[in-house]
Amino acid sequence: MSIFQKGKVDIVAVAKAAKVSPSTVSRTFNHPDLVSPATRKKINRAVQRLGYIRNRAAQTMHGKRSGTIGLVVPTINHAIFAEVIQAFSDSIDKAGFSLLLASHGYDLDREYAMVRKFLEHRVDGVALVGLEHSEATARLIEQQKIPALAIWNYSEDSILPCVGADNGLAGRLATEHLLALGHRDIGLIFPQTNGNDRAQHRISAVHAALNEMGISVPSEHESEAPYSVSQAKQAALTLLTKHSRPTALLCGNDVIAQGALFAAQSLGLKVPDDLSIIGIGDFKGSADVEPGLTTIRIPAETIGKLAGERFTDFITSDDPKLFRICCEVERVVRGTTSPAIVS
Amino acid sequence: MSIFQKGKVDIVAVAKAAKVSPSTVSRTFNHPDLVSPATRKKINRAVQRLGYIRNRAAQTMHGKRSGTIGLVVPTINHAIFAEVIQAFSDSIDKAGFSLLLASHGYDLDREYAMVRKFLEHRVDGVALVGLEHSEATARLIEQQKIPALAIWNYSEDSILPCVGADNGLAGRLATEHLLALGHRDIGLIFPQTNGNDRAQHRISAVHAALNEMGISVPSEHESEAPYSVSQAKQAALTLLTKHSRPTALLCGNDVIAQGALFAAQSLGLKVPDDLSIIGIGDFKGSADVEPGLTTIRIPAETIGKLAGERFTDFITSDDPKLFRICCEVERVVRGTTSPAIVS
DNA sequence: AATAGTATTGCAAATGTTTTCATAAATTCG
DNA sequence: CGAATTTATGAAAACATTTGCAATACTATT
Numbered sequence: 001m002s003i004f005q006k007g008k009v010d011i012v013a014v015a016k017a018a019k020v021s022p023s024t025v026s027r028t029f030n031h032p033d034l035v036s037p038a039t040r041k042k043i044n045r046a047v048q049r050l051g052y053i054r055n056r057a058a059q060t061m062h063g064k065r066s067g068t069i070g071l072v073v074p075t076i077n078h079a080i081f082a083e084v085i086q087a088f089s090d091s092i093d094k095a096g097f098s099l100l101l102a103s104h105g106y107d108l109d110r111e112y113a114m115v116r117k118f119l120e121h122r123v124d125g126v127a128l129v130g131l132e133h134s135e136a137t138a139r140l141i142e143q144q145k146i147p148a149l150a151i152w153n154y155s156e157d158s159i160l161p162c163v164g165a166d167n168g169l170a171g172r173l174a175t176e177h178l179l180a181l182g183h184r185d186i187g188l189i190f191p192q193t194n195g196n197d198r199a200q201h202r203i204s205a206v207h208a209a210l211n212e213m214g215i216s217v218p219s220e221h222e223s224e225a226p227y228s229v230s231q232a233k234q235a236a237l238t239l240l241t242k243h244s245r246p247t248a249l250l251c252g253n254d255v256i257a258q259g260a261l262f263a264a265q266s267l268g269l270k271v272p273d274d275l276s277i278i279g280i281g282d283f284k285g286s287a288d289v290e291p292g293l294t295t296i297r298i299p300a301e302t303i304g305k306l307a308g309e310r311f312t313d314f315i316t317s318d319d320p321k322l323f324r325i326c327c328e329v330e331r332v333v334r335g336t337t338s339p340a341i342v343s
Numbered sequence: 344m345s346i347f348q349k350g351k352v353d354i355v356a357v358a359k360a361a362k363v364s365p366s367t368v369s370r371t372f373n374h375p376d377l378v379s380p381a382t383r384k385k386i387n388r389a390v391q392r393l394g395y396i397r398n399r400a401a402q403t404m405h406g407k408r409s410g411t412i413g414l415v416v417p418t419i420n421h422a423i424f425a426e427v428i429q430a431f432s433d434s435i436d437k438a439g440f441s442l443l444l445a446s447h448g449y450d451l452d453r454e455y456a457m458v459r460k461f462l463e464h465r466v467d468g469v470a471l472v473g474l475e476h477s478e479a480t481a482r483l484i485e486q487q488k489i490p491a492l493a494i495w496n497y498s499e500d501s502i503l504p505c506v507g508a509d510n511g512l513a514g515r516l517a518t519e520h521l522l523a524l525g526h527r528d529i530g531l532i533f534p535q536t537n538g539n540d541r542a543q544h545r546i547s548a549v550h551a552a553l554n555e556m557g558i559s560v561p562s563e564h565e566s567e568a569p570y571s572v573s574q575a576k577q578a579a580l581t582l583l584t585k586h587s588r589p590t591a592l593l594c595g596n597d598v599i600a601q602g603a604l605f606a607a608q609s610l611g612l613k614v615p616d617d618l619s620i621i622g623i624g625d626f627k628g629s630a631d632v633e634p635g636l637t638t639i640r641i642p643a644e645t646i647g648k649l650a651g652e653r654f655t656d657f658i659t660s661d662d663p664k665l666f667r668i669c670c671e672v673e674r675v676v677r678g679t680t681s682p683a684i685v686s
Numbered sequence: 687a688a689t690a691g692t693a694t695t696g697c698a699a700a701t702g703t704t705t706t707c708a709t710a711a712a713t714t715c716g
Numbered sequence: 717c718g719a720a721t722t723t724a725t726g727a728a729a730a731c732a733t734t735t736g737c738a739a740t741a742c743t744a745t746t
Binding site for chain 1: 394404409422428460463
Binding site: 010022027030031054055057059060061062063 | 731734735
């Protein structure tokens with residue numbers, strides 16, 4: 001009983017209780033095969049009795065891994081990333097790691113600060129979203145030789161290992177789908193590309209694909225909205241009430257597309273008859289709106305899961321090999337797109 | 344230069360570079376006022392030059408706080424919790440803490456495992472969702488004397504400090520709203536209440552309120568669906584295609600309500616004319632669907648923010664006082680409810 | 687039965703900090 | 717100007733582990 005009051009249950013308390021040396025207790029945890037079954041049992045009983053919990057801080061000080069991985073995302077509160085975080089978390093948990101999570105709100109200076117903070121905690125690796133980061137962040141990672149991973153984007157020449165999708169391709173596929181349906185007057189709603197290379201890649205690809213067809217988007221049909229249903233709805237509302245209306249809307253992601261869909265509905269427009277809408281992402285819920293959202297699927301869950309698996313492998317390997325994984329994007333045709341009416 | 348190769352930049356390397364003792368370096372960080380501006384400058388320059396980053400693992404070993412707080416949620420991938428996580432994360436970040444995050448998928452045994460894992464990392468506190476936890480978890484918290492917090496639920500006699508809302512009240516308000524509109528034939532779609540005391544409180548309150556009016560829900564108008572738009576849509580679809588249809592649907596939360604809304608729309612039912620729908624939660628996006636979802640607002644962001652603030656105060660205080668904070672729920676009337684047609 | 691080998695355990699050093707105590711230097715005051 | 721403070725710094729112990737090395741006990745071999 002008296003042992004409990006102390007609250008100081010450490011490895012030597014366990015050793016004392018089991019009448020062995022601290023070394024042996026430590027070994028029972030780290031190299032069970034080196035200690036005889038009999039003493040192991042004694043020790044486990046003592047551990048049980050005292051409610052001992054291993055101290056990873058002390059372990060970490062010995063150059064052992066801390067067992068944590070830091071993940072820095074632009075924002076948590078978003079279908080987009082929530083799904084990746086969940087999958088990543090589950091995946092690294094399976095490998096025995098814990099997740100340190102932080103968000104930076106699309107501010108790359110804050111991203112730097114978060115990475116630094118994680119470094120103080122001696123994370124075994126940092127995962128970042130996207131391939132665009134501040135000079136300082138890159139230097140920090142380089143200098144500290146901390147395993148780092150880029151999630152969400154794929155690039156064949158990325159410096160960091162990466163697990164993601166080709167956002168440019170996603171943009172192109174979306175465009176081609178609308179073009180194939182005969183749309184020539186296409187409106188665009190995208191977020192700011194500042195500090196968001198995913199959006200950047202998508203929109204450049206869209207413009208490229210459009211250019212190839214000799215189509216350019218009048219500036220009044222191009223609008224900016226953050227990843228927020230309500231704000232996107234607003235943006236769509238103003239875009240759709242201009243004198244000339246596009247026949248289709250290509251949206252930076254599914255959240256924006258949903259906003260656009262609701263805007264159209266509240267204006268009494270029939271989707272897809274009066275207006276086609278396509279998104280990018282295929283978030284949870286995109287299949288369920290009425291009508292179902294046509295979109296380019298980016299497999300968030302797969303990306304998160306794979307990222308977790310490969311990254312923990314990378315970290316625990318004694319000869320880590322840079323890897324780059326490209327997850328396929330895929331066109332998902334549902335109810336929000338239909339052929340353009342020939343005029 | 345040669346210093347960099349080593350990779351071992353610790354406090355004594357800094358001390359050497361600045362030609363002072365390690366103690367002084369440590370003091371520059373922890374009690375800057377105790378060291379002369381001149382040496383402070385020298386040390387900071389050395390820190391800069393060597394790229395030194397403090398080692399919290401070593402600090403933690405000294406009984407200093409680890410600077411981490413563990414948050415265990417049922418699931419991350421959910422409007423419901425993503426918002427709380429975001430606010431909580433931002434809030435504790437402001438106080439200098441980092442977030443360790445894990446999810447258990449509504450499995451209280453996994454919750455226990457996660458708390459244990461966090462304890463190994465010597466978190467300064469654990470925050471859990473809800474007030475219902477396994478015996479083992481309660482014992483662990485009690486035994487290890489780790490500051491713990493219950494988020495999302497409020498109860499005036501909770502053992503743990505809590506920051507949340509009165510879920511029972513939310514259920515009652517939703518019910519009363521429908522009753523006031525004249526609805527007597529009310530359908531219910533709720534998630535399993537197993538390991539989910541939020542849902543449990545809500546549905547009992549709903550039944551209580553209904554009973555007071557002498558109304559009971561026929562079992563064919565009561566359905567179970569998880570917090571998933573698509574699965575809720577399915578459930579609503581089958582519920583709404585029975586011979587007799589309720590005039591209103593009361594849903595366990597907004598995700599379910601959205602599913603129900605889409606189900607109604609895909610059946611060609613006019614909401615709210617043919618069917619009223621009310622949710623609970625008021626998640627991001629609930630305002631933006633067409634028509635806007637009537638719901639009982641549970642202020643997730645406020646809860647997360649307040650929880651973070653109060654919990655970090657609690658942890659850093661030298662005389663922590665148990666606290667219980669009840670955040671107001673509020674009826675938000677939008678477009679999915681209207682008076683029942685008098686028959 | 688002596689030797690060599692193997693399995694099990696303990697000792698002590700090391701890990702990167704913080705902090706108490708002691709010491710030295712600088713400042714104030716009569 | 718010397719004593720009394722005050723300020724600035726360093727030495728060393730402490731924190732909770734892990735691990736290389738040494739010691740012991742046991743087993744197998746000849």
